[in-house]
Amino acid sequence: MEVSDLTAWVQEFARLVALERDELTALDSAIGDGDHGFNMDRGLSAAVAALEASPPESPSALFKTVGMTMISKVGGASGPLYGTAFLRMAASAGSPVDAAGFAQVLHAALEGVVARGKASVGDKTMVDALTPAVEAFDAALASGGDPFQAAADAAEKGREATIPLVARKGRASYLGERSAGHPDPGATSVTLLMRAAATTLGNAG
Amino acid sequence: MEVSDLTAWVQEFARLVALERDELTALDSAIGDGDHGFNMDRGLSAAVAALEASPPESPSALFKTVGMTMISKVGGASGPLYGTAFLRMAASAGSPVDAAGFAQVLHAALEGVVARGKASVGDKTMVDALTPAVEAFDAALASGGDPFQAAADAAEKGREATIPLVARKGRASYLGERSAGHPDPGATSVTLLMRAAATTLGNAG
């Protein structure tokens, strides 16, 4: 994957988030504070604009721009989490990135989110979608399937698995039992990230 | 009329006001501040209680108790207006009060309201009901009808005549043209005063 492919990925992620902005916000209204859609949209619009303003030379530069932009434009929980994820991706990305390299990049993203947010699987956070996605990517890579599609499907399954959970991290945790019965907004935005990868990188991968 | 007849009048007035409390308040909500019913009810309940606590010896003492109670319990515009009216009635009442004496008492009440509030007929205030009531009482007295019933009917007509008026006094005046189309709350409470007189004094008169 060249920098242009990865740029398309980020653009597609931004497009999906803009499309689902109100839905993400509605999910966050139910168990959080109703801003996740706005937050992600604000950050990703800025990231896409930054990439256009000075197109990055390498995958690493690309991820760095996205990460820095998320950190300095989003705020809230998702800014530092997505920001740290992209910065870690920047640190681990070679040039170009092959499928195995992409697996590494995904691992770095997950480690960044966990290092920053200290959530475990089952806490009802974006980790619940990202963890199975990373694992499915690895598995498909080993077994020869389309790892991007596998990761997207796994993220979606992980997201669905957050529905019955009582949140232990993030704002939803304040609701206690009342947080059960709703999908986690951050896990939902992660599924968009992985779906964007499947459509933009899955064939190019 | 003995003091007991006049006490019955005040009691009946208080009863009618309590009955129409929410209606008076609704009228005041439309073109004022929505408290006329509460104000009148608060004052008249207190007046009735005061009359029970120490029954007055004379019509003059009776009216004085009612006037003082209205002044010290009601506030707003209606407190001083009704209060002054009753105090003037106290000053002009003989003992007992005959029909001619009652005409004098009514004149005194009207003069008190006008002295205190400086409103003229047509300003859309209680004066618009009280003035025709006083005049009708005089006329019926001269021509031999039931002056109490005549006064009550005239007050009601006066009240109805306030509907199309644009208010020039009291809170309704702040509304300008928007005050037209609603009856005046104070004129409405005056009709209750005169209706109470018709039922309690009209036969005894």
Place this chain on the structure above:
Amino acid sequence: MKKLINDPANVIADALHGLAAAHPELRVDFENRVIVRGDAPVRGKVGLVSGGGSGHEPLHGGFVGPGMLDAACAGEVFTSPVPDQMVAATQAVDGGAGVLHIVKNYTGDIMNFELAAEMVAADSGTEVATVVIDDDVAVQDSLYTAGRRGVGATVLVEKIAGAAAEEGRPLAEVAEVAGKVNAYARSMGLALTSCTVPAAGRPTFDLPDDQMEVGIGIHGEPGRRRVPVAPANEIAEMLVSPILTDLDFTGGDGVICFVNGMGATPLIELYVMFHEVNQLLAKNGIPVARSLVGPYITSLDMAGCSVTLLKADDELLRLWDAPVNTPALRRGV
């Protein structure tokens, strides 16, 4: 009706107990519903008494203290207090230099304060002067009507006359300063929602979700006209331009600009409004010398705001800046 109250009949009494507990530096006469400065009467100082219907908090009780009011009378919600209260307040703050009654121009307030002054004159002989506040440009002024309402300027009068009294000036001068503030102040208000009087239990007027009332007072009266909801910059225009039409605000030492919240409007919106008002004034060549932004004269739980402009001179600015120490306004002490 959703309110943090017990029995609607006891709201004033309960709130007075809360005020008394929160402000031990004040004295509260619960029977008369009068809030008095702790050290009243102040010997040789003109006493300032105001009051009116409740529901406008912090006005008036929150403005009792050194540099502002000596006493405030709390009436029923939106109903003028009774003369007994005003008499009690006047006697409590009479330090021998006379007492100024600050009265908002409502028929009820006027008549009750008038009766109180008559009673005081007959009783103790305390010298009483009265200033009537009538700054609301939403109401057409005329000799043949009740005239204009007293609204936002009341806060400015209480502050500035309070400072004049604190300087030891005689009653006539304090009354004159108060009158000057009223003469040079103009206000206009707007409601986004109606308020709900506790005893009534339902909104005073029905206002659809896409409409607002322009030219409201502070008692939940409907305004002069109903218009579609509009952005803050247009609202600022609707409030400021009738004020500027009514009085020439140019050529003084700037204005004191007071953007007031009606009770349910959060501060963040008042700052947005203040920004818009400020820009409009700049466009009209009117410098803002001082400002006050917040809910100071409210209408229960009404959402909305009012704008008051006071054309200031050196004297008014000096008195405005003077120390004041009350629950709702405090500086320099």
Place this chain on the structure above:
Amino acid sequence: MKKLINDPANVIADALHGLAAAHPELRVDFENRVIVRGDAPVRGKVGLVSGGGSGHEPLHGGFVGPGMLDAACAGEVFTSPVPDQMVAATQAVDGGAGVLHIVKNYTGDIMNFELAAEMVAADSGTEVATVVIDDDVAVQDSLYTAGRRGVGATVLVEKIAGAAAEEGRPLAEVAEVAGKVNAYARSMGLALTSCTVPAAGRPTFDLPDDQMEVGIGIHGEPGRRRVPVAPANEIAEMLVSPILTDLDFTGGDGVICFVNGMGATPLIELYVMFHEVNQLLAKNGIPVARSLVGPYITSLDMAGCSVTLLKADDELLRLWDAPVNTPALRRGV
């Protein structure tokens, strides 16, 4: 949505302009959305920086000034500010004695302040200490969760730590005082209505006319449970008793009792609530040493209130009483 705003996207910017115009004694860095004390940095004084999502006005910007915060960062509505803002604020107030970050315990706020501290450390080497506020007893505390929210205690921490910093005490001590306030403060909140985030344009949650939410935070999150509306005395019980269960408030030098309005609740209701809270505390043998009643940490246009109790000692009371001169809290100056 009925609000005194222009474009929802510009609410924060517009309000900051209004704040700046109303308070020329403050400096506003519009680009970074940082409100700074006019004379910052104060040489030799520990700088106090706080911040968080907007919508809680006057918190935090209204508490910038001598005796309280040196700078406040304003995030988007209900969204933590970004590290760049915190870095700019920290640098603007660094008077050589280090800077204390006062952070409410929300995942976003924690992480953004953490990133900012890392950036400051890498950059300028300014010494930064952090105190995390987590006083909300509506949330069960646990090692395995995000823990409790920071709510009303934030105001008390900013006031008291601000006074400690003003005394010239070193960073570690100021941080310790801040931590002590947090350790001895507990809060509980209640909503009568939802708030409406401007960008969302509709209420965050639907609350029927006869229901209220108990155990809410300050971000329009639903509370812990929904119960029928109740009179003020029962509401006081619902708020005070979980606080008293959580910490023993007897035996100190009394409490600082803070009854806070959520934004759309008028002062008169807060005084009614304060009266009820006071009576409950008296019944429980807990003397109220100081009090604060008003809308100080709000949730946009939410109607409701919160109660915060701080178990005080001589030191905390002395610092509470110390002079402060900010837009929203002022005394002794």
